[in-house]
Amino acid sequence: MAGTLLLERGHAVTFYEQKKAAGRKFLVAGHGGFNLSNRIDQPAFLEMYDREEIREMVRAFDVDDLVAFLDKIGIPTYIGSSGKVFPQVHIKPIDVLNAWLAYLKRLGATFLFGCQMVDFDADMVTLLVEGNEETKAYDRLVLALGGASWSKTGATGKWLELFRGKGIEVVPFEASNAGFEIALPEAVRAFEGQPVKHVACYLGQKEKYGELVVTQYGFEGAPVFYLNGAFRQGNKALLLDAKPGFSLEKIIHILEQAKNPTEGLKQLKIAKALVAYIKHKLRKEEFLDRHFLGQFIKRIPFTIEALRPVDEAISTVGGVPFSALNNDLSLKQFPAVYCCGEMMDWDAPTGGYLLQACFASGAWVGSMIK
Known part of the structure; x- marks a missing residue:
């Protein structure tokens, strides 16, 4: 130019x-x-x-x-x-x-x-x-x-x-504008290439709504790219709200009305990759506790290890x-x-x-x- x-x-x-x-x-x-x-x-x-x-x-x-x-x-x-x-x-x-x-x-x-x-x-x-x-x-x-x-x-x-x-x-x-390296369990990595839609991501003082994509090394997508700067500032604790449009009370209500937690997650249309991660992270008693599960859905924690090369x-x-x-x-x-x-x-x-x-x-x- x-x-x-x-x-x-x-x-x-x-x-x-x-x-x-x-x-x-x-x-x-x-x-x-x-x-x-x-x-x-x-x-x-x-x-x-x-x-x-x-x-x-x-x-x-x-x-x-x-x-x-x-x-x-x-x-x-x-x-x-x-x-x-x-x-x-x-x-x-x-x-x-x-x-x-x-x-x-x-x-x-x-x-x-x-x-x-x-x-x-x-x-x-x-x-x-x-x-x-x-x-x-x-x-x-x-x-x-x-x-x-x-x-x-x-x-x-x-x-x-x-x-x-x-x-x-x-x-x-x-x-910059690189993927997040996160140690995802094999059950989550099985969904490589699949989108995780309509989520809110929080890192440090930054937040971004959008769509993630599961990779073998972690996540990529517009919210990840937007949050790169926050990671370079030293923030590693990524929080993900799987239903940003729903209040905690509404999520708990849907979970309580479902015949079991897995059915509740399906009714909430939680991405399959996140369902796999939730089941990997929570103990049985935590998964069965609708209040605990609802809170976890609103604040799913991940630890970022690095940006891609x-x-x-x-x-x-x-x-x-x-x-x-x-x-x-x-x-x-x-x-x-x-x-x-x-x-x-x-x-x-x-x-x-x-x-x-x-x-x-x-x-x-x-x-x-x-």
């Missing part, structure tokens, strides 16, 4: 890409539905971000700006569930990417592929091209080097060492902190070098918030370079 704005204002822009084609990570975002942004009200939207700096950028380039840009390059959008913004149903992720690349080429952009950045200073950037180092002069150098997730797309995070060697402040990468994560936190950047996202030590996207240290859950912030940070840089 930085290059787009600069080209629109008449600047000469060359894109250097280490892979053989552009937008590998962009296309990964299209797996399972290309959720480009979200149309929930702006205060709630901005609360999804953990840094005021990234909120400011999203205010400056919001979902309306993104939708207008997509429409300009021939990509109409629609609003799906929970306010999520998608390309129209007949449009594939590769179509969005190709439309954007075609627009950039019409504006005069130059693209060079197979170019890996290995060094830079205040005036020059060194690229590794087919095994040979080439040095290029620049007026402004905009870096979008990514985080450390989905390394097969080129986002390895190895640039962190280059920055550290130059004395630039960096933060080690950690997984960085390379399995949807995104990462870490990278260049805002304390190392000027307001225009240039490096304090190299004022002609700019950072944007996932290489900066910020966090957001899935649901369109990650991509919107990446677009917005690029637009911020593009608007700041005069």
